[in-house]
Amino acid sequence: MSAVGCGSPEEASPREAAPEAVLEVESSLTQVTGFGTNPGNLLMYRHVPTGMPANAPLVVVMHGCTQTAAAMENTGWTAAANLYKFYVVYPQQQSGNNASSCFNWFEPGDITRGQGEVLSIKQMVDAMKSAYSIDASRVYLSGFSGGGYMAPALLATYPDVFSAGAINSGGPYKCALTMTAGFNCMSPGVDKTPAAWGDLARSGYSGYTGAWPRVSIWHGTSDFTVKPMNLTEAMEQWTNVHGIDQTADTTETVSNFPHKVYRDGSGNAKVETWEMTGMGHGVPVDAQYSFPGSSTVCGTAGAYLLDVNICAVYYQAQFFGLTGAVTPGDTTPPTVNVTAPANGATVSGTVTVTASASDAVGVARVEFLVDGSTVSTDTAAPYEFAWNSTGVSNGTHTLGARAFDAAGNQATDNDTSVTVSNSGTPTPVTVSFTSITGDDGYIKANADGSAPALGTLTGLALGRGTDGKYNRSFMSFDTSSIPDTATVTRVYLTVTYSSGSGDPWSTPAGNTLLIDVKNGTFNAATTETADWATAATASSVASIGSFTSGTKASGDFSGAGLSAINLTGKTQLRLGFSGNQTATQYLFVKDGTGATLTVVYTP
CATH class of the missing domain: 2.60.120 (Jelly Rolls)
Structure with missing residues (x-):
């Protein structure tokens, strides 16, 4: 855990809470003290956009080693908050707790419910709820590197507080319980069965019977600080927690990067993974990208903020359900229907498959299916894709479409049957x-x-x-x-x-x-x-x-x-x-x- 990336985990010093105060700091952040007993002796910064509606969401964003709260603003979370209207809390580690300013994700006293740093961050959430109108069912978190290991610690110890979270270049909860083990956890990684990982996560709040948080996992395939094996182990941990298997239900490529989604029996996305091909240790940003429907740019390239032409903050906010005008408690699925080709049609060659989709709030995307497998995704109407029917055998095949709204609700139309007849063209x-x-x-x-x-x-x-x-x-x-x-x-x-x-x-x-x-x-x-x-x-x-x-x-x-x-x-x-x-x-x-x-x- 060198200064590059996660840094060196050091033994924590004695904790003491700061006196109550509100201090203005650089960027758009406001420092808040006196937010609780603060047993982890962390600093708290907040961002409050203008014109906030009642019952708004809250996102907690945790930095990596050697970083600060202000540095994490450049990932795009503050910009997204201003656009989509949610509050942001940026916890910050102090060098007196860890020489490299890492969150102490490997210290049992800091990752146990009711103790240390996880309790300090939970108290930050409580302070925001007391000061502002926040929807308690829409509290989320995102962490990078050391913060990417602290993220699953919070999801495991406070599943009653956080509805979803994103792990950026981090790993599974209780991957390490000592500083020395932390080195091994980061590289080469620790291999356990999904059940063993799941048991460790469930131990964060023994006896908990409520819904577990959904999890989005991001990792560079060329990350030599925190090895990519951690993505697989984290996926295994949280799919097991949700009682689902480790076989992706949706596999697609977004901006040239592999994206996999793991769903429950009702089709709801519980875990997703993003493999950032060729990327090192960092958070993906796209300095040339504007959030949809705005001129707001996603992120600024810098130390550990890697411009690889994809905006992780946008896709994580979308996974949380923050990118649309989400109605609190929205459980109404969209409607979707394959409109072409017609049911019973005979097709050959390349065929344009189209679908209509609508939702009371807004459609986030439409996935197209061939024989039940996802083959394409469209995020804007008209929803369509060009299907090369020569890639399947002659005979009967089923075309379908699955629509998602901003709250994560979904609906599927899978009743269009066509006959493929590519006469004269051998079947591959x-x-x-x-x-x-x-x-x-x-x-x-x-x-x-x-x-x-x-x-x-x-x-x-x-x-x-x-x-x-x-x-x-x-x-x-x-x-x-x-x-x-x-x-x-x-x-x-x-x-x-x-x-x-x-x-x-x-x-x-x-x-x-x-x-x-x-x-x-x-x-x-x-x-x-x-x-x-x-x-x-x-x-x-x-x-x-x-x-x-x-x-x-x-x-x-x-x-x-x-x-x-x-x-x-x-x-x-x-x-x-x-x-x-x-x-x-x-x-x-x-x-x-x-x-x-x-x-x-x-x-």
């Missing part, structure tokens, strides 16, 4: 192959000028090892089951992270894994040292971008890569970084069932 076939472990391997060579040598460790190594040598890896797939007369139209490789050291993606900047293809094998079936430099049938056919956990798919293979797939035997791939690392920086990927070659072809 998709097959997946796992690698042949006995044929796989890796070679290390060349950094010190020595001859190539076979690797001996379990797994497939890539990058620069501790011996100063570079590593290339090989994967073999038996693709002979593809018909000899088939036309291969799409191929991509999916690999699984195993372990690693350092950041092999950073040197040189923009480093990627490149894939060479051999129709057959580079030499014998098993890896040989000569394979290091043996000519490929097609070189650099696709690349794999940065990832530090889970799985990662390559881009689609080039035309030369498609032609190199062997329809009568084995296809072998050679993986290596596009640039040589200058220090020990490497990763291991899995083979066998951990590596999948997906091939789409027409007979």
Whole structure:
């Protein structure tokens, strides 16, 4: 926990509350003291927009290590509050409590209901409720880094106070209960079962029987301060708390970033994840983006505020139900109907699917479904998308639409049946192959000028090892089951992270894994040292971008890569970084069932 990101968790000093006062500080924040017993000895800042209506929402925003409350304004929360009319509280840590100004998310005395820092923040909420007309059912929170670990602590200990929360570059509740464990929690991460994580969250308020908060989880895939594994573990914790499984019900891409939604049996979104591909440790902002219907810009780029062309504050506020004129207690779902093509129609080629949707308050978005799976999302009328029907088999298919309002209510129309008839166009076939472990391997060579040598460790190594040598890896797939007369139209490789050291993606900047293809094998079936430099049938056919956990798919293979797939035997791939690392920086990927070659072809 260096000064970069979460900072160093230090032992807390004795607490003492400040005398009551209201002090004006920089930006638009007002400092408030005397808001309670304040056992965590935190500072409280508030923002009150002009023209506030009665019964308005409240959002608590928590900074990361080395940051201040005022710094978090630049994420866009103050601007959003002015636009959508909700109150904001910005708690601030003091260096006397933690040398790096981190919230003490790893100290049991600060993350236990009725104690320490979580109680101080709860008292800030109580003070706001006493001073202003606030809807107690619409109190939310968002935290980054150290605040991103404190966010689930508040959701777990005070589920009766907070209705939803956002975790930015943080992790699950009780991931660590000591300073030393905090280091391990951040990197490489702690793996527990969903049930074990869920039990830890439920222990925050034993005996609680009310509704649990909904959770939005954001994490950069290139975050080397708090490893992305924390996103997965947090998702597992809160889906288990809500009694739902860990399979996403909606998977889509928004502004080029993967977004997944986990719903209950009634279709209500309980947990969502946003994987910020290629982003490091920070909160996503979009300095060129204005909130819909306004000229208000979302956020300002700065330290830990990363301009990656997506406004996290807007999507989190939308998840909370703050971006529309939300009626308190609104439980009335919108209406939605697929209007084209007509039920019973016969279609072919690319078809424009349209839907009508309305709501007493406002429609937030419409998702389009094909055979029950979400394939597209539209956020503005007219709601439509272009469906390429050649991607499914000929025959009967169901088209549907699901509409959401600003309060999170939803409705689905799923009764439009069409017949796909693409005569003369073969139906694409998709097959997946796992690698042949006995044929796989890796070679290390060349950094010190020595001859190539076979690797001996379990797994497939890539990058620069501790011996100063570079590593290339090989994967073999038996693709002979593809018909000899088939036309291969799409191929991509999916690999699984195993372990690693350092950041092999950073040197040189923009480093990627490149894939060479051999129709057959580079030499014998098993890896040989000569394979290091043996000519490929097609070189650099696709690349794999940065990832530090889970799985990662390559881009689609080039035309030369498609032609190199062997329809009568084995296809072998050679993986290596596009640039040589200058220090020990490497990763291991899995083979066998951990590596999948997906091939789409027409007979």
